[in-house]
Amino acid sequence: MQIDKSLPVALAMIAVSLLSSLAAFAAVGAAQQAVIDHYAAAAKAADPGFKSFSADRGHAFFLAKHDANADTPSCSTCHTADPRQPGQTRVGKAIDPMAVSVNPQRFTDLEKIELWFRRNCNTVLGRECTVLEKGDYVTFMASQ
Amino acid sequence: MRMRRLRSIRRHATVRALCLGLALAALAILLAGSDASADSASSGTVLVAAATSAQETFNKQCGACHMAYPPVFLPARSWQAITGDLRHHFGEDASLDKATTKAIAEYLMANAADRAPGAPASLLRGIGADEAPLRITDTPFWRSIHGNIPDSVFARPEVKTRSNCLGCHVAN
Numbered sequence: 001m002q003i004d005k006s007l008p009v010a011l012a013m014i015a016v017s018l019l020s021s022l023a024a025f026a027a028v029g030a031a032q033q034a035v036i037d038h039y040a041a042a043a044k045a046a047d048p049g050f051k052s053f054s055a056d057r058g059h060a061f062f063l064a065k066h067d068a069n070a071d072t073p074s075c076s077t078c079h080t081a082d083p084r085q086p087g088q089t090r091v092g093k094a095i096d097p098m099a100v101s102v103n104p105q106r107f108t109d110l111e112k113i114e115l116w117f118r119r120n121c122n123t124v125l126g127r128e129c130t131v132l133e134k135g136d137y138v139t140f141m142a143s144q
Numbered sequence: 145m146r147m148r149r150l151r152s153i154r155r156h157a158t159v160r161a162l163c164l165g166l167a168l169a170a171l172a173i174l175l176a177g178s179d180a181s182a183d184s185a186s187s188g189t190v191l192v193a194a195a196t197s198a199q200e201t202f203n204k205q206c207g208a209c210h211m212a213y214p215p216v217f218l219p220a221r222s223w224q225a226i227t228g229d230l231r232h233h234f235g236e237d238a239s240l241d242k243a244t245t246k247a248i249a250e251y252l253m254a255n256a257a258d259r260a261p262g263a264p265a266s267l268l269r270g271i272g273a274d275e276a277p278l279r280i281t282d283t284p285f286w287r288s289i290h291g292n293i294p295d296s297v298f299a300r301p302e303v304k305t306r307s308n309c310l311g312c313h314v315a316n
Contacts, residue, residue, distance in 0.1 A: 119239060
């Protein structure tokens, strides 16, 4: 009887420890994936034909030049053309790299992401970004 | 590196003026620090929700893009004007939610040149009562100290702009 009772407990403990080590292994990029999933759901709601985000489109968007603001024509004006490198604000303050591979904290906090998309899209494009642009951008940065 | 940088600046500005500026900057930082500690001491109890003081919020949010300028360098009406239109902040959208904006505005105004206890009167010299300069670099006080420094110094890559105090005044 004693064995019957302790066996399931032991099995459960093994299962928990296996699952937690798996979770630790999968944690890289999980937070970013949750953000991408959030934007994908919104994109699907806006356009039933939406398939998936594109890192290539995100890359092109990151480098694209706009004419809303001569001081900040592109995302890459401050972030540089290589998102693995640190950027610089217009008054010389360093900006941590955007690429998730060198800065795993990037794109893990939706509130922070939305704050900076709102402000920087208004600054660079003169309008808010679309869900597709945001999703592509995060997908690109998560791939870098 | 730092010595070389400062030496070359001294070539163009008087040592006395630079020292005065540094002393006032240090005073401003001291004032800001003592205000914050007075706030937390007077509250008696430390609440988890109050752990982020207005000064910390200011440092974090405004300091994300530029140096968290000591509020004592502008009068309260200037800070009111700046925080009143963060959507158009020197060519960028720096807007924040209402509660955060309010907390930052109150902190800046309470520690402004015309409100901070012990702030030197020279900070306000030459600013009309109806004037609200939006840039510290536009104040007669700043200009009196930095007026002799040529554009080429501010154009250096490590300085970039007059707004970048720490490009020359290296903090330790």
